[in-house]
Amino acid sequence: MWYCRADLLEEIQGDAYELYTRQVKESKFKADLQFIWNVLRFFRIRNIAKIKITPPGIMLKSYLLIGLRNALRNGATSFINTFGLAIGIAGAITIFIFTDQFLHTDDFQLKRDRIYQVTNVVNRDNNKVTLGDVPMALGEALQNNVPGIEKIVRMELGDGAVRVGNTVFSEQLYFVDSSFFSVFNFPFVEGDVSALDSKKSIVITQKMATKYFGNKTCLGETLSIKFSANRVEEFTVTAVINQPASNTIYFNFLLPIDVYFDLRKEQVNDWRYLTDGLFVLMQPNHKGEEMESTLERLVTLQHASSPEWLTEKFKVYSYQSLSNQAHEIESGLAGPGNPQGVYVLCVIAFVLLMLACFNYMNISVATVSTRLKEIGIRKVIGSSRQEIMKQFVIESFVLCSFSLLAGLIMAYFFFMPWLNALMDYEIPFAFSSAQSLVYFFASLLLLIVIVSGVYPAAYISNFKPVSILKGKEKFGQRSMFSRVLLTVQFVLSFMTIVGCFVFIDNSFYLSKKDWGYNHDQNIVVPLASSTQYLPLRDLVSTQKNIIGYAGSKDHIAWWNPRSSVEQAGQRYEIVSYKVGFDYLETMNVRLKEGRLFDKEIQSDAIESVVVNEKFVSTMGWNKPIGQIFEYDSIKRVVIGVVQNFHYDDFYRDILPVMFSVTNEESYNYMSIKIEEGNTLATEAWLREAWKKVAPDDPYEGALQDKAFSNWVRNNGQEIRLLSFIAAMSILLSCLGLFGLVSYNITRRLKEFSVRKIFGANTLQVFRLMSLDYVWILSIAFIIGAPTGFFLMDALVHHIYKDPQTAGPAPFIIAILLMIVTVVFTIGSQMKRVAEENPAKTLRSE
Numbered sequence: 050m051w052y053c054r055a056d057l058l059e060e061i062q063g064d065a066y067e068l069y070t071r072q073v074k075e076s077k078f079k080a081d082l083q084f085i086w087n088v089l090r091f092f093r094i095r096n097i098a099k100i101k102i103t104p105p106g107i108m109l110k111s112y113l114l115i116g117l118r119n120a121l122r123n124g125a126t127s128f129i130n131t132f133g134l135a136i137g138i139a140g141a142i143t144i145f146i147f148t149d150q151f152l153h154t155d156d157f158q159l160k161r162d163r164i165y166q167v168t169n170v171v172n173r174d175n176n177k178v179t180l181g182d183v184p185m186a187l188g189e190a191l192q193n194n195v196p197g198i199e200k201i202v203r204m205e206l207g208d209g210a211v212r213v214g215n216t217v218f219s220e221q222l223y224f225v226d227s228s229f230f231s232v233f234n235f236p237f238v239e240g241d242v243s244a245l246d247s248k249k250s251i252v253i254t255q256k257m258a259t260k261y262f263g264n265k266t267c268l269g270e271t272l273s274i275k276f277s278a279n280r281v282e283e284f285t286v287t288a289v290i291n292q293p294a295s296n297t298i299y300f301n302f303l304l305p306i307d308v309y310f311d312l313r314k315e316q317v318n319d320w321r322y323l324t325d326g327l328f329v330l331m332q333p334n335h336k337g338e339e340m341e342s343t344l345e346r347l348v349t350l351q352h353a354s355s356p357e358w359l360t361e362k363f364k365v366y367s368y369q370s371l372s373n374q375a376h377e378i379e380s381g382l383a384g385p386g387n388p389q390g391v392y393v394l395c396v397i398a399f400v401l402l403m404l405a406c407f408n409y410m411n412i413s414v415a416t417v418s419t420r421l422k423e424i425g426i427r428k429v430i431g432s433s434r435q436e437i438m439k440q441f442v443i444e445s446f447v448l449c450s451f452s453l454l455a456g457l458i459m460a461y462f463f464f465m466p467w468l469n470a471l472m473d474y475e476i477p478f479a480f481s482s483a484q485s486l487v488y489f490f491a492s493l494l495l496l497i498v499i500v501s502g503v504y505p506a507a508y509i510s511n512f513k514p515v516s517i518l519k520g521k522e523k524f525g526q527r528s529m530f531s532r533v534l535l536t537v538q539f540v541l542s543f544m545t546i547v548g549c550f551v552f553i554d555n556s557f558y559l560s561k562k563d564w565g566y567n568h569d570q571n572i573v574v575p576l577a578s579s580t581q582y583l584p585l586r587d588l589v590s591t592q593k594n595i596i597g598y599a600g601s602k603d604h605i606a607w608w609n610p611r612s613s614v615e616q617a618g619q620r621y622e623i624v625s626y627k628v629g630f631d632y633l634e635t636m637n638v639r640l641k642e643g644r645l646f647d648k649e650i651q652s653d654a655i656e657s658v659v660v661n662e663k664f665v666s667t668m669g670w671n672k673p674i675g676q677i678f679e680y681d682s683i684k685r686v687v688i689g690v691v692q693n694f695h696y697d698d699f700y701r702d703i704l705p706v707m708f709s710v711t712n713e714e715s716y717n718y719m720s721i722k723i724e725e726g727n728t729l730a731t732e733a734w735l736r737e738a739w740k741k742v743a744p745d746d747p748y749e750g751a752l753q754d755k756a757f758s759n760w761v762r763n764n765g766q767e768i769r770l771l772s773f774i775a776a777m778s779i780l781l782s783c784l785g786l787f788g789l790v791s792y793n794i795t796r797r798l799k800e801f802s803v804r805k806i807f808g809a810n811t812l813q814v815f816r817l818m819s820l821d822y823v824w825i826l827s828i829a830f831i832i833g834a835p836t837g838f839f840l841m842d843a844l845v846h847h848i849y850k851d852p853q854t855a856g857p858a859p860f861i862i863a864i865l866l867m868i869v870t871v872v873f874t875i876g877s878q879m880k881r882v883a884e885e886n887p888a889k890t891l892r893s894e
Contacts, residue, residue: 119444130409131452133784134497136777137405138456143464144398145489146478151391153481154295154372159234160330163199164368165337167191167327167344168378170361172620179364181381182323184351187363194343197335200228204326204382205309210275210577210746211302213261219747220257222274223300224309232330233298239268240288245305251284252303258289275745276312279578294477297372297383320350326382328368337365359620393844397774400541401781406501407538408785413445413505424510437510445502446494453494467773471766535785536825542782543833543863548841549775550859555845556768558853560761565694566605567637572732573604574719574739574750581743582716588738589721594731597635597722601628602711604718605636606696606756614680614705616668623664624696624704625680627711633659633691635720636753643674643689646710652686654710659689664705680707698760702850720753728752779866783874786822790875794818794882802887814882819875826871834860 053061065087073080121127155161167187169180188201205224210217230242244252251272258267267286275281284304292299331337344363351360366374375383424437461478469475480486576582582600589598603610603626612625626632630646630653641662646653658680665673676687685707693703723731732750739748794801801814809817842855 117447127448129784129787130412130448131455133408133781134405134449134452134501135455135459136781137402138453138493138497139459139464140398140401140777141493142456142460143468144394146460146465146480147468147476148391148395149481149485149489150295150476151372151388155297155368156295156481157234157236157293158368160232161368163331163333163335164232165329165331165340166366166368166371166378166383167329167340168364168366168381169323170364172359172361177361179378181326181378181383183327183363184320185322185324186320186350187347188324188327188329190347190350191329191340191343194347195340197332197339198329199332200232200330202226202229202232202328202330203306203324204328205306206325206382207276207309207312209277211261211272212275212745213270213272216261217745217747218260219749220302221300222302222304224304224306226306228330229303232328235290235292238289238291239266240290244288245303247285247287248305248307248311249282249284250287250305252288252290253286254301255289255291257301258286275577277578279580280312282308294475295481297368297375320353325380337367340365389847397545400545401774401777402497403500404538404541404778404781404785406497407534407541408781409445409448409497409501410504411535411538411785413501434510438506441506441510442498442502445506446498449494449497449501452497453490471770532825536829538785539782539826539829539867540833540836542778543830543867544837544840545778546775546837546863546866547834547859548837549771549778550862551838551841551855552845553768553771553775554855554858555849555853556764556771559699559849560764562695562699564757565692566639568753568756570723570725570728571636571753572721572723572728572735572750573607573753574721574735574748575607576717576719577743577746579714579716581746582713582719585719585738585742588741589719589735592731592734594724594727594734595721596724597631599629599631599635599720600713600716601626601632601718601720602715603627604720605638605694606753607718609696611704612680614678614707616678621667622704624706626706626708627715628708629713629716630654630710632720633708635722637722638694639692641690641692643687645689646708653688654712656684656686657688657710658685659691659708660687661691661703661706662693663703664707665690667705685709695757698757699849699851700760779870782867783870786871786874787877790818790822798882798885801882802885805887811882815876818882819871822871822875826867830864830867834863 065084068087069080069084072083158164166181167183169183170177171180172178185203188203192198192201203226207222207224208219209222211220225245227245229245238255238258240252244250251274253261253267261267261272262270267289270286271283272286273281273283329337329340331339344365348360348362366378371383373388375381427437465476465478480489574585576585586598586600589595605626609624610626612623613620614623615621630648633640633645643659645659646657650657660673668676668678670676673687673690678685678687691706691708694706695703696706721731721735732752735750736748739746739750797818801809801818804814804817838855838859845852845855
C-alpha cells in the first residue's frame with residue numbers, strides 16, 4: 050500500500066492479509082475480489098502518507114556547489130576540459146559570426162525583396178556563362194514594356210584622377226542613374242536621396258571623405274576629376290554615405306550616368322553597347338518573373354545588333370540571394386559570394402567543436418577513479434541513478450559555462466581579430482539580431498552539455514555500489530566505448546590534418562607555378578592618355594638599366610579584352626590583345642613556333658597575328674603557321690605560336706589568345722623590361738620621370754608581379770587559415786590524450802611499480818603504456834587520412850582548373866606530426882612513472 054502512512058502500514062496490511070488468508074480457503078476468486086475491496090476501503094485521507102518535497106532551488110544549489118568544489122579540487126583536469134572546450138567554442142563563435150554576416154548580407158536594404166539584377170547568358174565554347182554585362186538599352190526597354198517595374202538603375206564602371214588641392218589619386222568611379230537612392234538604402238552621413246539629381250553632383254563614401262577632406266564636413270566641397278582624353282570636370286559633393294560591412298556592392302564614388310554619356314559621344318544607349326550592371330525595382334506585390342516574357346522577346350533585338358556574340362537568354366537574380374549567387378556571374382558588380390567556402394568553414398568548426406567535446410567525454414570517464422567511493426556511498430545511503438546523473442550533468446554544465454565564457458573571450462580578443470586580418474574587409478563582432486544571438490548561445494551551450502556531459506553522467510551513475518566498495522569496478526580507458534570514442538576523435542583529427550595539408554600543398558605549388566612567361570623584371574605603367582607614350586618613351590630610352598620597352602592598348606593580366614572568333618560554323622571566345630611590335634619580346638612571352646612581329650614587314654601591322662597553344666588546339670590545326678581566318682572583318686594570318694600563359698588567376702581556364710599590332714595613338718600602357726638587380730632604382734627613377742611627362746596625373750606604375758597580387762594574398766590567407774585549423778586539431782587531440790594518459794598512469798601506477806620491482810625499465814613501461822594508443826592511432830589513420838585526402842582533393846579540383854596532383858606528402862606530414870605530438874604527450878607523463886618510488890606506492894595500498 051504505497052499510499053499508506055508508515056505508522057499505520059503494518060497494522061492495516063496485517064489485517065488485510067489475515068482476512069485474505071481466512072477467505073481463500075473457501076474460494077480464491079472471492080478472496081481476491083474481497084482483498085481488492087479491502088485495499089480500496091482503507092484508502093482514506095487520514096491514512097495517506099505525507100509527501101515531502103525538497104525545493105528544487107536547494108538541490109540545484111547543492112549540485113552547483115558540489116560541481117564547483119570538484120572543479121577546484123581537480124584543477125588540472127578542469128583546466129584541460131575548460132581550455133579544450135573553449136578553443137572549440139571560440140572557433141564555433143567566430144565562424145558563426147562570419148556565416149551570420151554572410152547569410153544576412155544586405156539586410157539593411159529595405160527593398161531587397163523587390164530588387165532584381167538582370168544578367169546576360171552567353172554560349173562560350175559550348176558552355177553557358179552568365180555575365181553581369183547587359184545591353185545599355187535593355188533597361189529602358191524593360192521599363193517601357195513591363196508595367197510592374199517601378200525604377201531601373203544602370204551602373205557603369207570607369208576611372209579617373211580625382212584631385213582635391215594637391216591631393217590626387219586614380220580612383221574607380223561608378224556612373225549610375227539618379228534613381229539609385231530610390232532603389233538602394235545606403236545610410237546617409239550627409240545629404241539625402243536627391244544627391245544625384247544634378248550632373249555636377251558626386252556622392253562619396255565616409256572613407257573617401259576622410260581621405261580627401263579629413264574629418265571636416267565636406268558637403269558642398271568641390272573636387273575635380275580628370276577623365277580620359279584629358280577632359281577635366283569639377284563636381285560638388287552632395288552626399289556622404291556609409292557602407293555597411295555586410296554589403297554586396299562596394300563603391301567609393303557615385304556620379305550621374307549622364308556624365309558618362311557625355312564622355313562617350315558614340316552611341317552607348319543602343320543594343321550593341323553593354324553596361325556593367327542593370328538592377329530593377331519592382332512595384333509592391335510584383336515579382337521579377339513578370340519580366341521573363343519581355344526579356345525573351347528582347348533577345349532578338351540583341352541578336353540583330355550584335356550577331357558576332359549572341360545572347361542565349363537574359364537571366365534574373367533576386368537581390369535577396371545575390372550575395373550567395375554572385376560567384377555564378379562573371380564580370381559582376383556584386384562581390385564574390387561563394388557559399389561553398391563558408392560551408393566548408395562551418396563543417397571544420399563543427400569538427401573542432403566535436404573534438405573538444407570528445408576530449409571532455411574521454412577525460413570525464415577516465416577521471417572517475419577519484420570519485421568512485423563518493424558514488425558508492427551515495428548509492429548506499431539512497432541516492433537514485435537519476436539523482437547522480439543530474440548531479441554530473443549539472444557539474445558538466447558548470448564547466449561548459451566557464452568554457453563558453455572563456456571561448457567568448459578568446460573569440461573576441463584573438464580569433465576574430467585574426468580572421469579579420471585575413472579578410473579584405475572587417476567583420477564586426479556582432480550578430481545580425483538579438484534573436485540569433487540568444488538562439489546561437491543557447492543552442493551551443495545545450496549541444497556541448499549534451500554531447501560532452503550526458504554519456505559520462507550515464508556511465509558513472511550506472512556503477513554498482515557493491516562493486517565500487519569491493520574495488521572491482523572498471524573505468525576509464527578500459528571502457529570499449531572510450532576506446533571507440535578516442536578512435537573517432539583521432540579519425541576526425543586525421544581527416545582535418547590530412548585535408549588541410551592537401552590544400553596547403555596545392556597552394557604552395559600554385560604560388561610557385563610558372564606563369565608561362567618571365568615577369569620578375571617587368572614594370573607596367575598605365576597611361577592617362579596615349580599622348581604620354583612618346584615623351585615617356587624618349588626618357589626611358591636613355592636609361593641603361595632598361596633593356597626593353599613597348600606600348601600596347603591592352604596588357605597581359607591588367608586588361609584582358611574578350612572577343613570571339615568563328616571557325617567551321619562554331620564561335621569561340623578568345624582574349625585579343627592589341628600591342629606594339631616589341632611587346633612580346635619585352636614581356637618575355639615564350640615563342641613555340643614561327644616568329645614574332647617585325648617592324649620591317651609591313652603586313653605584320655595589318656593582318657599578321659600571334660596566337661597561343663590553346664588557340665591552335667581549339668581550332669584543331671596541326672600546322673598553325675600560315676593558317677588564315679577572319680577576325681573583325683579582316684583576314685588574319687598566323688605567323689607565330691607562343692606558349693600558353695596565365696593572364697588571369699589560377700581559378701579559371703586559359704582561353705585562346707590572339708595578339709595583333711596596333712598603332713601608338715591607341716596605347717594605354719607602357720611595358721618596360723629592367724636589367725636584373727636594378728628594379729627598385731628604376732622604379733624610383735620612373736616616378737620622377739612621370740612627373741615630367743604628366744605632372745597632373747598620379748603615377749600608377751607597378752611591377753608585373755602585382756597582376757596576381759590579390760590571388761597571392763588570398764592564397765597566403767588560405768595557407769595561414771588551414772595551418773591554424775590543423776594546429777588546433779592537433780592541439781585538441783593532444784589535450785584529450787594528455788588527460789587520458791595522465792589518469793591511466795594514475796590508475797596503473799601500482800601495476801607499473803610492481804613491474805619496476807621485477808626489473809622493468811622505463812622504456813618497457815613506456816612501450817606497455819603506449820601499446821593501446823598505437824592501435825587506436827593506426828586504425829584512426831587508416832580510416833581518417835584517406836577520407837580527408839580524397840574529400841579535400843575533390844574540393845581542390847573543383848576550385849582550381851589546373852591543380853597539383855596530390856601526392857603522399859600530406860600523409861607523411863600528418864603521421865609524423867601525430868607521432869611526434871603523441872610521443873611527446875605520453876612521454877611527458879612517463880616522468881611520473883620514472884620518478885615514482887615503488888615502495889611508497891605499494892605501501893599506500
